Amino acid sequence: MRPSPTAATPASCPASLADPRIAPFFGAPPMAILAVGSATFTAAPGLAQTSVATAIDLSLWLVGTVLGLVVAVTIPARQFTSHRVGVADASPTWLLPVVTPMVSAATGASLVDRVSVDVVAHGLAWACLAMAGAAGFAAALTTGALWWRLAHHQHDDATTAPALWMVLGPLGQSVTAAAMLALHAPQALPSLAGILSPVAILIGVPTLGFAVLWLCICAAVTRRVSHGPLPYAMSWWAFTFPVGTLVTGASGVAALTGSRALGALAVAFLALLLAGWATSAWGTVRAMLARRSNEPALASPTERAATYAI
Template sequence: MSILEQASVAPVTASQQRADRWAERVRYVPPAWFSTVMGTGILAVVAASLAQRPWAGPTTARVLDAVAVATWLLATALLLAVATGAALHLRWHPGTARGHLRHPVRGPFVGAAPMALLTVAAGAVLVGPGVVGESVAVDLALVLWPAGTLLGLTTALLAPSRLRALRDAGQEPEPFAGWLMPVVPPMVCAATGPLLLPHVAASLRGALLVGCLVLAVLTLLLSLRVGGLLVGRVRSQGLGPAALVPTWWIVLGPLGQSATAAHHLGAAAPDPALGRAVALGYAAPVLALALVWLAVCAARTARALRTGLPFALTWWAFTFPLGTVVTGTVAVADLTGWWGLDALAGGLAALLVAAWALVAVRTLRGVYSGSLSVPV
């Protein structure tokens, strides 16, 4: 390079160097990172729900409340970190971000973003008042829940057109359980929306309740459509390779959340007795189906772990869907008053804690080693 050419090159400032380093760090931020928020936030919701059960004595309730506070704060911090990383990724690497959305496996996990918002919103109502005060907690929920609802409706309604676009482009992606991710968020809205009823104007409560019911029905219709494709896949090919095993836990999400939503909506109905009866008629068989599928997933996962299951962000599917089964079990326990379901919920919650600890440690290890910062 000549002297004139050297003189024409502007020196790289320290701020530019820092920006370049950050740009490199967020080069690969797939939407599945939001599942870390979901998996951590559901732990807070589960702990808060169990702390309110009649069997929880003062000491147990204090422990559960402490767990709920710690995990909700962690989920909130993770939401800020992941959302910031995703925004910077979109700004500095828009082509890569669009590639994630078009990818037949990574793309469906865009549904994790609205569910992350909704899970933290639920924690804000259940846990937040004791941490940041009721006013701040409710305001936070009233921001996150509508944002999660709008984003979730977008992902759910665009999911069928996205599949058509892949087929029009000559791709015939194999159905896998991750296809449920973009269609489940409206059901999470339906399960968490009733928590806001005491905090909105009386004139809006009816509309909120009806809106949650519509969102639940929408998810059921879309899930049935995707479910039909998944049943065909299982009949013809089984659960597929070991790497896809964690994604089959996602099927538990719409089952557990719909049982939880049925309980919350039934309890808030104008005729609570009728609402609870209808809720029980729906939630009990759905919970039974969820428990059967949980047993299938657990057996298949144990086999995959023995033969070698590579770690990926899909392992977070071991957490949130299982957490929804816990809340669904608590819902049916409340509707029936049967102590056995409370015991089952406690056992499943212990399994959830173990799964969360395992996946969190493996995620931290992957971040430290850099293995989660490159495409797989």
């Protein structure tokens, strides 16, 4: 989906919601809030295992989850009723709003065994399981639409090729959610305690297999359409977060199985993540310096807003 060069840039929230190119990006802020909350224990080791850390994590989780659920309902409802797009316009950005409940499921599952009130822990575990299912079905349908679009309307834009990597996000996050539930929720869900780990493994390993397949396809497509050095766009940052979910997913399944092979896969994903982050950061800094020198490093505001779109 490519915007017209003369299209106006939305300047308000209602206008942004009405624009099918911009609306899916409302899924990003809730995921950012959830990521910050989940990182509390890693980024602030002095707070680890304290009530303060749990309170911060739980508070941010609640805020991110509520916002994410609103977005997961509002944006698809807009798409189904008022957005006008062609049959060739399916975009990876459509995954952004529907995957937010999966992020809530993955980050919330790690909180279950840190909540001291049994009733709250029980409800949290069931909520995470339900959100994982809701987001999983929605992401699978969206990915199917994207695959159909790419098979019938071939991708030829090098600038937006990195956006294809966004599909890895729901895949890795679903494996992470299943693994986190198996690791942290058995006590809160005694009726499922015996099957959480087997289900997480049976879901996680095949999903990681498809993720590797999609990763290879993305690399091949990016290479085929670039015809030389890949032109910089903000979509390069799609090389980071989606791959990061594969790291957490593979690590979680490796912890459940004790598999060295899965552990090595997690390390390989981590190396790819670091390479993607370094590449994206280098490109961004270079573009900023070029822009300060009045060079055409970035496209127009409308094109920048649509850099993830196909």
